[in-house]
Amino acid sequence: MTQTFSSTGHDRFVGTPRSRVDGPAKVTGLAKYAGEFTAPDLLHGYVVSGAIARGRITAIDTAAAEAVPGVVKVLTHENRPRTAWLDYNYQDAVAPPGSPFRALYDDKIHYSGQPVALVIAEDFDTARHAATLVRVDYAPETPETDLAAAAGSAYDPPMKRNGIKPPPKPWGDPDAVFDTSAVKVREQYTLATEHHNPMEPHASTVIVEADGSYTVYDKIQGVSNSHGYITSVFGLSKDKVRVMNPYLGGGFGSGLRPQYQLFLAMLAARDLGRSVRVVLTRDQMWSFSFRPESLQTVSLGADRDGTLQALSHDAVQQTSRFEDYQEVVVNWSGVLYKCGNVALTYKLAKLDTFTPADMRAPGAVTGVYAIETAMDELAYAAGIDPIALRLKNYTEKDQTAEDKPFGSKALKACFAEGAERFGWAKRNPEPRSMREGRELVGWGVATGVWESMMQQSSAHAILGADGRLEVGNSTGDLGTGTYTILTQIAADTLGLPMEDVTTKLGDTKLPEAPVAGGSWTAASSGTAVMKACRDVAEQVFKLARTMEDSPLANVDFERVAFAKGRIAVAGDPGRSVALVDVLRAAGVDRVEATAEAGPDKDFNAKYEAYTHSAIFAEVKIDEELGQVRLTRIVSAIAAGKVLNPKTARSQILGGVVMGIGSALEEESMMDTRIGRFMNHNLGEYHVPVNADIHDIEVIFVEEEDRANPLGVKGLGEIGVVGTAAAIANAVFHATGKRIRHLPITVDKIIA
Structure with a gap:
């Protein structure tokens, strides 16, 4: 039974805008993060990063570093203490199939930036200086870091990642029906690799307690993952380890899995019997934790009136040599649109990089961009309004889940309320038809979708x-x-x-x-x-x-x-x-x-649960310079009951800004000859700043959901999904140029 408590004589808090209760601690500096906790006699570790992307270490000289006053020890694969079960294949709750990376395990180099040594000193500056004195010789091998070149050897992952739905089996005959369709679209879409770049660097502080137990402060989005990792890899009883992380300075998925600084800090603390802190640099964070590159092809066949007859969505995504990282990329096409002939395929290609990581709405940002851009192309090919095309192919059932109905879906209301607020009815559909002075004006729309889950x-x-x-x-x-x-x-x-x-x-x-x-x-x-x-x-x-x-x-x-x-x-x-x-x-x-x-097993047996959105974007583009200004976004969200409109709106704003970054700015540039990301700093990796962000309006449409007792759907991811597609579609409307590789930069517009 669900007991409802009356609010008689008491103002309800749920459903009302409230400021963050942790806000004062954060703005006054009272909130402490993983790299800020301290202990008496605390040591500091500094990581030495490898210089090649593939090969072996042939020699490592630590003598000069060890001679620096204040240096306690330098750990490498040659002198690593045997205090960890590095042959134990620990799998945390979000790990993909394979063998997790093991720092300082042997002389093999798996990716550029791999840790090859840890300098431990009495203070951070000494450790950092001594790290520059470690000399490493390599026998390099030619790395394979070009996804397009490796796509020919892509494979269907033999083991599926926990919680990641594989593509369903095809239904109908999409190839034959596509060939005979009156209106066709078949194009390739790509997004550049993106890095998480949370403000707080990855850090771990391991405090050795008097009783021999360990108190660990780790940058992690779930302390149970770090606790399970430590106790499993180091063979410790659960009551001997306490992991804490009261505050997190941004994660976006980069903190779902324990990163290697936790292992190194724990390894050093166990070896030396002293408390140790290891904080990674921004450059070191660039070697892991990124949204993977994907190559996608979408084929849509429709009748003259826009009714979908055939839909194919194929994706090849990168993974590391040692793990089969997987996301839900292509399934969204079958979730969003009703079609009788559908084929969805998803394959992996192994590269000499670290394993990619879940990054805000993993898979959906990638796949929805492709299908929503293709739907916009189909709308123009058929001469139909983009919203009308989406409503014509609207579905109340999830075809990827044996046609189970949605528990709730207020997407039509999202389109209606968003379009009214945006002024969509005033749009001239002809590309290059709307202007303001020297600027071309474009309006675009896209759908957003994300799973509504409960654990x-x-x-x-x-x-x-x-x-x-x-x-x-x-x-x-x-x-x-x-x-x-x-x-x-x-x-x-x-x-x-x-x-x-x-x-x-x-x-x-x-x-x-x-x-x-x-x-x-x-x-x-x-x-x-x-x-x-x-x-x-x-x-x-x-x-x-x-x-x-x-x-x-x-x-x-x-x-x-x-x-x-x-x-x-x-x-x-x-x-x-x-x-x-x-x-x-x-x-x-x-x-x-x-x-x-x-989770409600009875509900889940009967229904599928998703959060939906409709995103409207306006761009203004200097016709001569090709400079894009994103002047307006309206994001209409159907997310069940909204617990706190103030923090909920903030979540959507943050997601939209990340979507703007995807569409117009963010791009991790890999030099495939050496397998290294070259713009590995916040000076050269462009993210949206205040001057890039103009009007963002968030609408929460009314929606009742029964998937959980609170009637809520998640908001952390839905704000970013579909935003890049809406912007890309607006750029086409403004310029008449369809740019299918994100980000959309000046060179692509004026080419």
């Missing part, structure tokens, strides 16, 4: 005798506002002011919860917190009924409301009792509960 999660709630409530679990808040929404949910459930609720996250001593990713945190941890608070409420109510002369003595739980720190008979606030008085009368100093929450 198994737990949480605790503790009500103290002072009337204050603590809730929490081990998930992280990577800047999405998780601290705030969990506080809102807890406050509403027990009828307390938000300032009387403390939320704790990012600690393996707390109940276990999934990593913060996939846009599932609100549904998963939010439901667990609500259930834990409900359990506390029931316990307190039972105590209240036993009080002498209790006003609730003969009242059922379903008839009470929790508000203003009291339990009252619904509709009769005069019959109430304060929570603090209940605990005092019962002689207890706290009431606590731990609750579990998981």
Whole structure:
């Protein structure tokens, strides 16, 4: 049974805009990050990065580095202590199939920038200086880092990645039907490799406690992943390791898996018996953690009226030599559009790079860009409005999941409300037909989609005798506002002011919860917190009924409301009792509960759950210079119940800005001769800055969803999906040039 708590006499917090409860700590500097925790006698490690992309180390000379005063030790593959089970194939919750990278394992070089040594010193500056004195000789081999060249050897991954749906089997006869279609589009689409580049660098601080246990502060989106990695690889009992990460300075997926600095810091601490911190540089972060390059071909065949008859979407994506990284890239085409003849294929090509990483809406950013650009091309080929074409091929069922209906889908409302707000009806459909002075004006539209997921999660709630409530679990808040929404949910459930609720996250001593990713945190941890608070409420109510002369003595739980720190008979606030008085009368100093929450198996057996959006973009392009100004974005989102419109809007704004980066600026440039990303700094890797961002309007359309008790859908990813396609489509409308390789830069426009 789902118990709904009345808000009688109490302003509800859920559904209202609230500022972040962790905001003051972040803006005043009180919030501490993984590389800021300290300990007495703390050592500092600095990584020496390899200079080639493939080959072997033939010699390594650390003598000069070790001679520097203050240097404690230099670790390499030659003297690495045998304190870790490096032959143990640890697989965390988000790892792809294969053998995870093992730092300092042997003399083999797998990718450019691979760590080849760790200099450990009494202070950071000494470690950094000594690292420049380490000399490494190599026997280089020619690396293969060109996806186009390797695409011919692409393969279907033999083992599927956990949680990643493989493409469904084809249905109908898409090739034959395409050949006979009245209107056809068949084009190739590519996106450049992108790097996450969170503000906080990857860092780990390992503190050796007096009892021989370890307290670890790690930049991670889920401390349980780091805890599992450490205990498995180093053969430690779970109670000997505590991992914490109360704050995260951005992740975008780069913090889902433990990165190699955690292993190195732990290795050094175990070897030396002293606390160690290892912080990676921005340059070192460029060697891993990136959205993979993909080569895609989309073929669409339709009748003259735009009805889709054939759809094919093929993708080849890069992975490393040692793991089969996989994303859902092509399935979105079958999710979005109704078609009787469909083929979706997805293959991998091995390159001499690190394993790619999940990056905000992994797979969807890539695949939806291709299908939504192709749909725009089809609209022009058929002479149909791009929105009308999408509505004509609208589907209420997921064809990739045996035609299961969607639990909710308000995408039509997204198009209607977004188009009205944007002024789409005023659009002249002819390319190059809209101008303002020397600038061409273009309007584009695209659809966004992302899975609405819920994972198994737990949480605790503790009500103290002072009337204050603590809730929490081990998930992280990577800047999405998780601290705030969990506080809102807890406050509403027990009828307390938000300032009387403390939320704790990012600690393996707390109940276990999934990593913060996939846009599932609100549904998963939010439901667990609500259930834990409900359990506390029931316990307190039972105590209240036993009080002498209790006003609730003969009242059922379903008839009470929790508000203003009291339990009252619904509709009769005069019959109430304060929570603090209940605990005092019962002689207890706290009431606590731990609750579990998981997906609704019955719902999932009948329905598919997705978040949807409609994105409208306006660009203005200098006709002579080819300079693009993105002047307006309207993003209309259907995401079920919105817990906090303020933090929710912030999430969409951040996603849209990342989509703008994808469309117009972000590009990690690989020199395929040496296998190294060349613009490996924030000076040469362009991201949107304040001057690039103009009007972004976010609309949340009404939508009721039953996939979870809160009725929420995730918001972390949906803002970025489809945004690049809307911008690319606007560029075509403005210029008449269809640019199918992102980012869209001046040289491509004026070529």
